[in-house]
Amino acid sequence: MAWDESQPMVSINDVHKSFGELKVLNGVSFDVMKREVICIIGPSGSGKSTLIRCVNALNTIDKGSITVQGQEVHDPKLDKLELRKKVGMVFQQYNLFPHKTALENVMMAPTHVLKQDKAEVEERAYKLIKKVRLDGKERSYPGELSGGQQQRVAIARSLAMNPDVMLFDEVTAALDPETVKEVLVTIQELAEDGMTCMLVTHEMGFARELADHIYFTDRGIIVEHGPPVTFFTDAKDPRTKEFLSQIL
């Protein structure tokens, strides 16, 4: 079954997930089209991160289905490595490889996983580092970079794999307000380039400006969703209203 661009890039269908007794996801469904940017917001522990981690099979799901380009993620026979080549992920704690320079961090996966030509990868890595506005920092180790710089290297590292979807798991939550901006600008440019993005975020202003669609989760279900304009001004559900009143 061939996938084409008229079908959803990522399709989430009635996903259930629990950690022991704790039900984290309780029947979540939505689609993400190509070039779409969606934001998942909601209170802590509402299952946002778990959901996004299920998309690249870092977490397994108990019931339901998640497809990426028509390919079932929940399939036990799935080649996880093939899936992850298509889905990039950026974490809250950057998770750069501390024993490698910024350049090497970006180059590692394409050279060793995709077995691409090293010189070619290096050239692309320089471009990517430039794209995230870190030219000159190629030879720096992660320990020598600020949080915001590390996070941008992490974004470049994911982009080096030429993914079709990018997942951002609270990527600015560990940063101070000054550096949040530089990371958000990077993501914005990425979205403007047409990258399909799924973000878990607490940056409401950013979500409002950038997202095509916003999903509000609470206790493992999607309580409310909509395009930012209606979502922020015309929330229906009392839980959404309460959440927004606390944040905005």
Next chain:
Amino acid sequence: MKRCRMLTGVNTTAPTRLPVLLPSAAATIGAARRERHEGTFRLNLKLWHGGALLLLLLIFLGVAEAANGTREGPWAILWRWKWFVLQGFGLNLLISFLAMALGTVAGAVLGLMQVSLLAPVRTSSWVVTQFFRNSPWLVLLFTVMLLLPFEIEIGDTVFPIPDWTKAVIGFSLPIMANLSEVVRGAVISIPSGQWESSESLAFSRRQTIWMIILPQCFKRMIPPWMNWYCILAMATPLCSIMGVEESVTHVSQAMAAEDNRPDLLTPFYSFLLLIHFVYTYPIARWTISLERKFAVKL
């Protein structure tokens, strides 16, 4: 359902001030206050203290030698035998090097097996590790030295297995088990984010371990590895019990050749202690400085 037992702090309020602790708390506070006021007791030894001590020792030795009259003094005897003892110590070093090399290779393999995803591999390596880690070194040494044949025949040729090579194997077993734990500990000490990020970049597990995890473990493993080497080097005289011709055996032989004079005990064994100390202590200091250097910076 059974009624729950009353648990302090769980289903009853916990009294925050336990009266029974008050007197001792008062004493601790008093002691801390006094300490702040007066400062703590410190030895404050200077180099010249050591020098004076050494001088005192030399004087006593001189007196002892003089009191001996015409008989050759024990220190003079030691001086004659010094190369013989040092030669024995050379075997100690050789045994420690080889046992460490063997133990490191085996321990690395065993340690990696301990973090395998395959349960049988993980469990079996865990059992082996725990068995050798919790056995007395001397018993392992006895077992290996008594069980291994003294020679093996391959075809027509007979290869003798000298005692000291058996000692190498005997010592490498506990080293292997302890280093296996060092490897396992280092691997699990790497933050889970490193695993997650390399997984999400489509690295296979093997690639993740060899390219991401182990290079980060390496530095962390060096100080404990050197620590185990020191312990091993100090343990090598154990094999003298089995007659391996190392330093302690040579000392006994030398003293026997000098009619087992009781006044030889102090000089000979002091000399043994001294050479072991001079060898091990710098390694221990170096380990400490490396530990400081490689301390995890967060």
